[in-house]
Amino acid sequence: MAETHSALAEQFENLEQQREASLLGMWTFLATEVMFFGGLFMGYIVYRHAYPEAFAVGSKHTDVLFGTLNTAILLTSSFTMALAVHAAQEGRPRSTVRSLVLTIGLAIAFLVVKGFEYHEDYVEHLIPGPSFSVPGQPKAELFFYFYWAMTGLHALHVLIGIGALSVIAMLASRRRFSAEYHNPVEITGLYWHFVDLVWIFLYPLLYLIDRHT
Amino acid sequence: MNRTNSTSTYFTVWAALMVLLFATWGVAQFDLGILNPIAAVTIAVIKMLLVILFFMQVRHHSRLTKLFAGAGFVWLLIMITLTMTDYLSRKVVKPYEGEILPQIEKQTTVPTQLQGAGR
Numbered sequence: 001m002a003e004t005h006s007a008l009a010e011q012f013e014n015l016e017q018q019r020e021a022s023l024l025g026m027w028t029f030l031a032t033e034v035m036f037f038g039g040l041f042m043g044y045i046v047y048r049h050a051y052p053e054a055f056a057v058g059s060k061h062t063d064v065l066f067g068t069l070n071t072a073i074l075l076t077s078s079f080t081m082a083l084a085v086h087a088a089q090e091g092r093p094r095s096t097v098r099s100l101v102l103t104i105g106l107a108i109a110f111l112v113v114k115g116f117e118y119h120e121d122y123v124e125h126l127i128p129g130p131s132f133s134v135p136g137q138p139k140a141e142l143f144f145y146f147y148w149a150m151t152g153l154h155a156l157h158v159l160i161g162i163g164a165l166s167v168i169a170m171l172a173s174r175r176r177f178s179a180e181y182h183n184p185v186e187i188t189g190l191y192w193h194f195v196d197l198v199w200i201f202l203y204p205l206l207y208l209i210d211r212h213t
Numbered sequence: 214m215n216r217t218n219s220t221s222t223y224f225t226v227w228a229a230l231m232v233l234l235f236a237t238w239g240v241a242q243f244d245l246g247i248l249n250p251i252a253a254v255t256i257a258v259i260k261m262l263l264v265i266l267f268f269m270q271v272r273h274h275s276r277l278t279k280l281f282a283g284a285g286f287v288w289l290l291i292m293i294t295l296t297m298t299d300y301l302s303r304k305v306v307k308p309y310e311g312e313i314l315p316q317i318e319k320q321t322t323v324p325t326q327l328q329g330a331g332r
Contacts, residue, residue, distance in 0.1 A: 023278050031285030038289040042296060049300055064238075071234055075260075079227035082268040086220060186270075193269045200260045204253035208241035212249065 007181040019183050026187040030194050037198050040153070044146050044205060051139055056210035058143025061126055061134060066117040067207035070110050071199060077106035078196040081165075085189040091179030093172055100169035100185075103192065107162045114155055147206055154202060157195045164188050218267060226267045233260050 005015055012018040048055045084099035125133040126144055134140040168188045171177065177185055237256040241249065266272045271282050 020275060020278070023274060024281055027278055027281040031281065031288075034285030034289055038285075038292065041289075042293055045293060046296065046300055049297070068234070068238055072231065075230045075234060076227065078264060078268050079223060079230075082223045082226075083220065085270070086218070086223065190269055193264055196268075197261055197264055200264070201257050204237055204241070204257050208237060209250050209253050211241040212244040 005180055007183075015180055019186070022183040022187055023190075026190045030190065033194060037150075037153070040146065040150050041201065041205075044150070047142055047146070051142060054137055054139035055143045057134060057137040058140035058147070059206065059208075059210040061124065061140065061144075062147065062207050063117055063120055064207045064211060066113055066120075067203055070113050070117075071203045073106050073110045073113065074196050074199050077103050077110070078193050080106065081189050081192045085182075085186055088172065088177050088182040088185040089179065091177075093175050093177065096172045096177065096185065097169055100165055100172060104162055104165050104169065107158055107165065111155060111158055111162075114151070150202055150206070154195070154198050157198070161192050161195050164191060218270070218272075222267065226263050230260055230263060233263075 007018075008015055009018060012021065080099045080102040084096050084103060087093075087095035087099060121127065121144075125131050126147075128141045128144050128148065132138075132141050132144070165188060168184055172185065233256050237253055240252045240256070243249075245252065265282065269282075271279060274282070
């Protein structure tokens with residue numbers, strides 16, 4: 001089968017092989033991301049095991065309403081991202097762009113909510129440092145080191161995701177993708193879903209586990 | 214060329230994720246002891262599998278890609294397991310106390326310059 005598609009790079013036999021290679025490459029990158037965040041999760045587990053009371057008190061100082069709202073927003077953005085990839089695979093560019101714009105909107109909404117939450121944390125003296133204050137449990141500062149490092153790194157990934165999604169949305173609106181070629185939409189989708197995956201674990205670990213006590 | 218899910222499948226998965234979000238929030242309101250973290254992590258893992266298998270379409274990927282997709286998580290699990298076998302067993306395996314320690318101390322010759330250092 002002679003492929004003459006303009007998007008086919010010369011090292012590949014055909015578009016299917018090219019797609020397979022880009023998916024494999026993206027999953028390899030995501031494996032490094034798993035280990036990147038994995039170190040923080042490992043640290044969280046070890047210190048939560050060492051200082052359960054401090055982590056319980058710290059966890060109760062987070063705002064579960066903001067956390068739950070953001071989880072719903074991010075899960076929904078994953079849904080719209082899946083619809084964007086689905087539309088791209090079926091060669092429906094208008095629908096692809098619409099879903100991508102929705103995803104970007106939800107991503108921005110996530111950061112706005114996070115911003116309000118960070119502000120509340122600031123007002124309540126929950127930023128580790130000289131002004132940190134949790135009455136009766138100074139060790140809760142340890143919990144908030146993890147809270148800020150993990151949510152901060154995650155927010156950075158959301159920010160990068162917004163940039164990547166914007167580029168893909170622009171390319172899609174210029175009709176660069178088709179049912180035959182849509183690798184960039186797919187791998188950007190994989191990245192975005194990964195950002196969602198990280199939050200799926202951050203939400204219960206930071207906001208929920210010690211809520212009842 | 215693609216065997217993809219249908220739009221209704223994605224909608225069903227999204228609805229399931231929302232139900233699980235409500236469930237994990239609800240369970241956290243009750244004191245279930247050790248079951249609290251277990252329930253929280255179990256629900257998170259189910260949500261993760263839904264996202265990976267359906268939204269990320271790993272169900273339809275080649276075996277090689279599936280292997281790569283799983284590798285990172287498997288190694289993370291190995292790291293967490295090996296690390297926690299240490300931390301969790303520290304209270305179980307107690308250091309020697311009583312009669313054995315003085316014997317060891319007697320047998321150990323400490324250079325006179327270092328005696329009393331760090332005490």
